[in-house]
Amino acid sequence: MKTIHILNGDSTLAIFNKSGLEGEILVWRDVLSQGPVNAPFGSDQFWADREAYMTSSFEIEPGKFQTDVIDPFKAFVSKIGTYKQVVLWFEYDLFCQINMLALMSYLGEKVEPGTELSLVCTGHIEGYDKLMGLGELPADIYTQLYNTRLKLGTREFEYAQGAYSTYTSTEADDLYTYMIMPFHELPYLAAAFEAHWKRFPSIETGLSEIEEKMLEFIKEGVKTDRELVGKMLRWQTTHGFGDLQYFEILERIKPLFTNFETLELKPSLDKATIESLIDRNYWLGGAKANKWQYNPDTQEIERK
Structure with missing residues (x-):
């Protein structure tokens, strides 16, 4: 055969x-x-x-x-x-x-x-x-x-x-159907879609879950991009990303740093500042990241 x-x-x-x-x-x-x-x-x-x-x-x-x-x-x-x-x-x-x-x-x-x-x-x-x-x-x-x-x-x-x-559609919130009614034959899909939603910027911080974790590691003392990506690879559970994906995300938030080589963050990074510095004109599935935000309280995606 x-x-x-x-x-x-x-x-x-x-x-x-x-x-x-x-x-x-x-x-x-x-x-x-x-x-x-x-x-x-x-x-x-x-x-x-x-x-x-x-x-x-x-x-x-x-x-x-x-x-x-x-x-x-x-x-x-x-x-x-x-x-x-x-x-x-x-x-x-x-x-x-x-x-x-x-x-x-x-x-x-x-x-x-x-x-x-x-x-x-x-x-x-x-x-x-x-x-x-x-x-x-x-x-x-x-x-x-x-x-x-x-x-x-x-x-x-x-x-x-x-x-x-x-x-792949522009309506990111339509994935909710596939998250609340999981398909027995594809048992990991709902968790994957949840991880996808959390890639949109949070309504509370202006950062995605991955970006929040990067900043957390940096504040704990990580000083190089390679060390940071290594920690991200060990931290992840449902993303399955390789180092190239995390380097791309780190490059995206480069405006948050005063010194990118040593990962020194700008002193005041409130939500408004973060939103003004990061360009969200990129695709997450079929939706643009600047059109949607994730609400941690409801654990749902919302249109901006």
């Missing part, structure tokens, strides 16, 4: 190659939890938007996004009918859940009758006392994960399409 495994990143690839599982491999290397996702997934405009964002935000060499992300994915889609099985491998965090939703939504309409689309999504793993990502698990567990994969059908496809469409 001709199989292709779509993996969530290169760290998973290194372990997957030791698992003994057979089939072709496609590594998904885009970060749909950040940057513009307004255009229909897979369209020319979608890829143009994604390449422009990834190249400018993460200093990717010109043409590398095309060769590493767009070309392999288009090649896979062009011959999707030749596969009897397509297996998605993703994790519980925001980073993975958005990529997973996008692929489920898109491939649900592309797979032909007779092709099985299934999902491995790690989080709670027997024998571990914390949520586990694929890159943290030994290779000998991968066969067990594969054997207990979720086979996707119309119900899952329609749910994923609705959730991804809502995430």
Whole structure:
């Protein structure tokens, strides 16, 4: 049976190659939890938007996004009918859940009758006392994960399409539906959407949850950007970000510092000052960060 495994990143690839599982491999290397996702997934405009964002935000060499992300994915889609099985491998965090939703939504309409689309999504793993990502698990567990994969059908496809469409819409508060009525087959999605909401500036501080934590660590004595990002990576639970994502966020709040090299903050940073200094003209899902704010008291998102 001709199989292709779509993996969530290169760290998973290194372990997957030791698992003994057979089939072709496609590594998904885009970060749909950040940057513009307004255009229909897979369209020319979608890829143009994604390449422009990834190249400018993460200093990717010109043409590398095309060769590493767009070309392999288009090649896979062009011959999707030749596969009897397509297996998605993703994790519980925001980073993975958005990529997973996008692929489920898109491939649900592309797979032909007779092709099985299934999902491995790690989080709670027997024998571990914390949520586990694929890159943290030994290779000998991968066969067990594969054997207990979720086979996707119309119900899952329609749910994923609705959730991804809502995430990419301008109405950020519509995600509430998917947070209060969780879908049993996708148990980590509600927490991921909650983490997404908290990326909008707080109605109380003018800072996102991540930015608040950065400033807290700095006030505790962190003096370099690398040390700060290291602490952020250890602090996070549901974001799943890598160091590049945190460096991007730190760059965004650069106006809050009198000395960025030593992370020395300006002496008076009340909400009004913070709002005047940080440019919120960027995308979080399909919504602009300057159009919405998070209310910690109600734990909901509100239009500004």
